[in-house]
Amino acid sequence: MELRTLRYFVAVAEELHFGRAAARLRMTQPPLSRAIKQLETELGCALLLRSPTGVALTPAGVLLHEEARALLAQADRVRARVTALAGPVTLTVGTLADSAEQFGTRLAAAYREHHPGARILIRESDLTDPTVGLRAGLVDVALTRTPFDDTGITTRTLRSERVGVVLRTDDPLAQRDGLRLADLAERRWFRFPDGTDPVWHAYWTGAAGDGRRRDGPVVRTARECLQSVLWNGTVGLMPLGHALPEGLTVVPLTDMAPSALVIAWREADATALIRSFVRIAETVHRATDPARAG
Amino acid sequence: MELRTLRYFVAVAEELHFGRAAARLRMTQPPLSRAIKQLETELGCALLLRSPTGVALTPAGVLLHEEARALLAQADRVRARVTALAGPVTLTVGTLADSAEQFGTRLAAAYREHHPGARILIRESDLTDPTVGLRAGLVDVALTRTPFDDTGITTRTLRSERVGVVLRTDDPLAQRDGLRLADLAERRWFRFPDGTDPVWHAYWTGAAGDGRRRDGPVVRTARECLQSVLWNGTVGLMPLGHALPEGLTVVPLTDMAPSALVIAWREADATALIRSFVRIAETVHRATDPARAG
DNA sequence: TCCGGCCGATACCGCCTCGGTATCATTGCC
DNA sequence: GGCAATGATACCGAGGCGGTATCGGCCGGA
Incomplete structure (x- = not known):
């Protein structure tokens, strides 16, 4: 009984329709059906009554719906309180500002959504500093492109471009x-x-x-x-x-190595906040780009 | 931030030692370290201060420890309340009682632990009924061995024996x-x-x-x-x-097909409780047998 | 001062879960 | 009786997770 599963169940319990619930969860219907079935198996009792016209809740389902909502809300509060305790934090991001404008804005939006308490500052550099202030200590993490001297710097490739x-x-x-x-x-x-x-x-x-x-x-x-x-x-x-x-x-150009769009940070001070930024960046990029849409 | 991860963190926070916490969780240390690190990444703040002599909690870690304990306790209560609502349930298990005695006891113990509210009845059959009462409707699920006429019956193989x-x-x-x-x-x-x-x-x-x-x-x-x-x-x-x-x-005997130890139930009435029993049986068997220990 | 033990981190591997696509089965409706 | 809608099932590929083996760094004792 993980929180993810409970989120799935709450969606189904409120939509009373697997297809709509799946859409609300931004997934497809089959894995949702399976997850709910596994939840019922784990609890050992039926939560839903299926019919071709839709879905109804059993008494146990009604109870779990209320309880799960409360549990998820409490989990959200826990997360908020813990991150708030870390105090107001600022993350400075350097960017080359040439190619990834819309990706950068999406990234910043996702990051703010994930860390409501954190401030995020953007520092744009010109083409003469490929580390966009990273090596100089002006930024915590950089959204830039290869190649550059990366001694002491860790990079994660988002995509490679000819x-x-x-x-x-x-x-x-x-x-x-x-x-x-x-x-x-x-x-x-x-x-x-x-x-x-x-x-x-x-x-x-x-x-x-x-x-x-x-x-x-x-x-x-x-x-x-x-x-x-x-x-x-x-x-x-x-x-x-x-x-x-x-x-x-x-x-x-057929004989020139591709340049990679990368997230870069100093190995020495990879704080949890920076690692979080990197992870969000990879997720957002994969969600928007893979078919070369972003 | 899933409940599993929080269980891991609580263990580490209380042991203040990755190795002991892993032992308490019945797992090994490396994936535990990784999970905690991922949790810190997701929250964007450090929870633990590592040192070669041990581990200390940051303020955020102290807070999360308390909150996570409360959250996990509430989750347990939710599960208990929902399953209790289904009312007192009885599951009748048929067994051939020839080979799987100690496995059967472990299985019953695991099942009782997972479903404290459920009663489990064991009905032992002699060798003349391979379905041990399943086909006659005397039991809900059977722990028996192949081969037998399985029309209308679903089986899951636990292990195959010469x-x-x-x-x-x-x-x-x-x-x-x-x-x-x-x-x-x-x-x-x-x-x-x-x-x-x-x-x-x-x-x-x-x-x-x-x-x-x-x-x-x-x-x-x-x-x-x-x-x-x-x-x-x-x-x-x-x-x-x-x-x-x-x-x-x-x-x-070199020219005789092996006989499989199986869990069997009637396809028609595979309730959540029965599916839960099957799943627990598979888990327990895998946990105790794979090296031919059970 | 050096060595050995302890502890957490890292690298790598195999399985299994999870989400996706395609398709089916059932039921209600016109 | 055919059709549309809904949930279930089969199957696949990628990623997550736990395992083993090993590393690096710090401490304590000779």
Whole structure:
């Protein structure tokens, strides 16, 4: 008799209909039927009277309905009191703010729902810091993308994304359905300011930092990078599957390793709150993305 | 935050030692550590302070300890009240009483522990009724062995046992480590009274009822069968692995299908109480037998 | 100072539970 | 009598959970 099972039973007892109860629980009907049957088996008495027209409660079912509601309410109070005792907590999240905007908002919403007492601060970084303040200690957990120097940092991959080159639609190469880095060797490449994470810089400038890249414009944000494509004809790189301004196209790069959208935190101080954030992030991402919807 | 997890936490909070708490919960330490860690992750706050010398509770842990105890107590009361509402219930169990004596007692004990309000009656049958009163409606559920005519009856196998022939220790064949039914063709075979289940009768008399078996003694119980071996030199059959009186040996039969120890009940009236009994039986059997200890 | 024992954490594995899809059986209704 | 609705069943794949083996870190004693 676990709380999950009682939640199932309460839903059925109130809907008096397995299908509607399942919908309310955001699941399907067969596992709900099975769970209720197992509950009856465990208690050793019938709780529901099934009929093709619907469901009725037995006396034991009526009693369990009331008691289960009270028990679930008490469980909620317990959880609230215990977390409240930990005091008002603030979690600072760093984000690259390029790709995961709507996912970030969903994530923040889910996190607030799960921890009503916690404050969550968002700190957006530009493209020059792939750890988005994590290494500097400015944030507790980061929503960013690989690759970067991850010594002392733990990451959990949410999804892996292929990378493409952003070109003006009138570019001769824009019609191709795939390009290699060599095809762009003669173009002007952007670069990041000095001090940018070397792994990160080498990746996004398309090669292990051969000197030729040095003459391109310096960019700090995705917007600057795209503007540079439009105005200066430099190449830009970005993950596939994201919206682009008018007049720009993205062509997949076939010889570039994918970049992963990750949750990152410092190994040293993985508090329960941070682990909770990571877990919620994984759950939310899986619930919204797996069919590439998020 | 399920009740199972809270039971784990209460154990750790009271023992202040993962190893002892795990022993109290009859589990091992690693999954307990993991479960507690997951609980802390879910709540988003630390409950325990670990150290190599032991464990201490945080303030949140102290609070959760009290609250969880209360919650678990309430859950127990709910369960008791709901099952009590179903009224005093009697479950009649039929048993063959040959092999599963100690298992039967453990099973009855576990069942009483799980359903304090229920009465359980044991009805022992002799070997002439393999359904031990189930088909006659005398019992609700049967602890018996195959094979028998199971039309209208559902069975769950607990374990499958090879069958051997019981011989006097001074019998010429008693030293063999395996026999075939043909080796016993010339012996006198026991038989069951008329009206015994035909499938059952054919199995235990060693063949599909060829007429020759007709001249042996009629037995109704395992004791009678063994006595007939001692006094009349008839053959006897029984599952391997059971205790035998002095002066008797059992030799495995290599060409006889195994007999299964089963829980059986009438499909038509599988109440929650009966299903509960079946489930408990399977659990108890698995907990005590799998290494052939029960 | 080093070694051994104790304790919790981690890694990894196999089973079983759980939720999903597809389908069936029953019943009431038009 | 056919059809729609409802719950039950069969089956499958992923994930959770408990198990074994092992690690790392701290303490106490020689």
